[in-house]
Amino acid sequence: MSTATLAHVEAHVFRTPIKEPVRTSFGTMTERVAVFVRVEDSDGARGWGEIWCNFPNAAAEHRAQLFADIVAPRALGKSLDDPVALWAEIDRALHVLRVQSGDAGALSAAAAGLDLAIHDLRARKRGLPLWRALGGTDDSPLPIYASGLNPGRSAYDTVGRMRAAGYRAFKIKVGFGTETDLDTLRPVARELKAGERLMVDVNQGWDLRTACATVPKLAEFGLQWIEEPLVADRPLTEWAQVAAAAPTQLAGGENLRSAGPFQEAIDSGLLGVIQPDAAKWGGHSGCLPVARAALAAGRTYCPHFLGGAIGLMHSLHLLAAVRGPGLLEVDANPNPLREGLLGDLMAAREGTVSLPGGQGLGLEPDLKPLINLRSLHIERRA
Template sequence: MTPPILARVEAHVFRTPIKEPVRTSFGTMTERAAVFVRAEDSDGARGWGEVWCNFPNAGAEYRARLLADIVAPLALGKPLDDPVALWAEIDRALHVLRIQSGDAGGFSAAAASLDLAIHDLRARKRGLPLWRALGGRDDGPVPVYASGINPGPAAADTVTRTRAAGYRAFKLKIGFGEETDLGSLRPVAASLGDGERLMVDANQAWDFATACRMLPRLAEFNLGWIEEPLTADRPTAEWTQVAAVAPAPLAVGENLRGAGQFQTAIESGLFGIVQPDVAKWGGQSGCLPVARAALAAGRTWCPHYLGGAIGLLHSLHLLAAVRGPGMLEVDANANPLREGLLGDLLTIRDGFVSLPGGQGLGLEPDLKPLANLRSLHIERHG
């Protein structure tokens, strides 16, 4: 029998304003965008992925077109029996285009989204939840943390709200100046109960001198980790000195691309937390071996994620497949492109979330309620 082939790829772009902007050290989001991707094979089986596009979200439509016009044609008509080999083939084909265009991120995210959709499709056809199709054995709940918490006086209120919603770990945005950073952290740290954890994310805000000055100031907070105190491309010598003065493990990964970069980071011993983003680079095919390598080296693997519903579910399934001490990152900010699809599928209880039942992701997204938020829909056929 002829194996099924990839027959259709769709990209759906949505964007919506939000009442409370999401602030980071590199910029502010005043709306949320998402690119949801659906893959269909010649048997009619379907799977879903998502393109990373949260900043600048003006690039959402562009990345959807990269997927439709360049990435999808590399896969349409190809068999789907080996998603990892197909992703590797696409990744090799895109190498020259990343260099030629100077847009490694856009091509990587578009390719990742298709890989996610294909893995979901394959798991559904096998009648398995995605975490089990990826090799997981334990269906127990997964630990979570509330992320993306804005700086300033409202930080403590957000922690109170998310704590009431079931979270027991929280990550604050820093990198807004010493007064703002310490002023945000002190009331939150003082409010922590037994077993609760606090982390921070500088989002690459500091140069070397500022990082060396600021990191010791964070010692009073007993942090679980400090994320991206330098830009991801700084030389190893700087990271080595920053790690030496850091009062908590360093976390990196969302802005690394390629197995080589991740292996270098893992082998350096400088980073206790490794954070690939399945919708930003690699999909399941690229990120699964990174996760296993991190755990084998004694590091903590935590998937990075701050987008819509589908990418969040993929992150959950990958974390469930590899387990370890990592936690699922869940955006504490309102996002109709997350809640509008998930509904009550993911309920947090005492710091954990149960895995969704069913096949694949455990969600068949209903995009109809979001129709008035859609800005672009593209289809490509084999």
């Protein structure tokens, strides 16, 4: 394969209102946003990535600007032969700016989106599906779960809808007060079918006292995991107390950045489920080693993602590359920035989804139907 350099990048920001807001313990989303990035090398090969931006979604355009003006210039004109080395070089170069700007998350996500797109491009040039280019060997269907279920009656209704659509595992948002949380979970748990799984996501909504008082009350539901019961940066001593009180394993990782904190979380044994978000930090270059380290330590790797179609497809390929007992997270909330590009590509069947055919992502995004939702488009060339 000839050496090619990064010649052209684009960032596309899309916004769309939604009928039912998506509620979490830290805030409410009243619209869906996505930042899709497209890269092209000097041979004309192309790849797609996504920059995480779902909350606060006012930051979407800002992240696209960081991608175009800060991150991409560090890669334009450089060889794409070794995406991991390129990502590491960019990550090191951004360190001072993360500290100086206080904008560490946005810069990390912008770099992650670039890395995802470069890996897609490289897989396409090699004529391989992305999961295989990342080292995967198993093309069997992946287990999936429906995520982002709002509290209250909505959770019950959404479980029914997603069950009818082929899902067999469901994650409900909690952290809205003990009685509200229990009232949300009880009707869902009562009607779970044989083999179905139920999880909860606190979204960092509890302090230590609340977490330790609440997690024992969740024992009646037979949960698969309890996600982010504390703010991600709380000390391990607090996580240890919650883990000791919990009736099931804890999950987390979407709000960790860099290999050190992930390895610390894995080594601590306090998280049974490790959940890096490849569009939020690391792309494939950063998250693939984390996933492998989690599995090697006997933990479960489950990629976190709640955004548009391109990031979801990257998460699918990453999980397919490493496998293990983990499930693919699929947002249960309507989102034209996901459904409008995927079509029936992610149709569920008995709790699983088939791997896409073709090269790279197995998706060639057609942005034309979404063009009236686009709020910003930026291009940069070497």
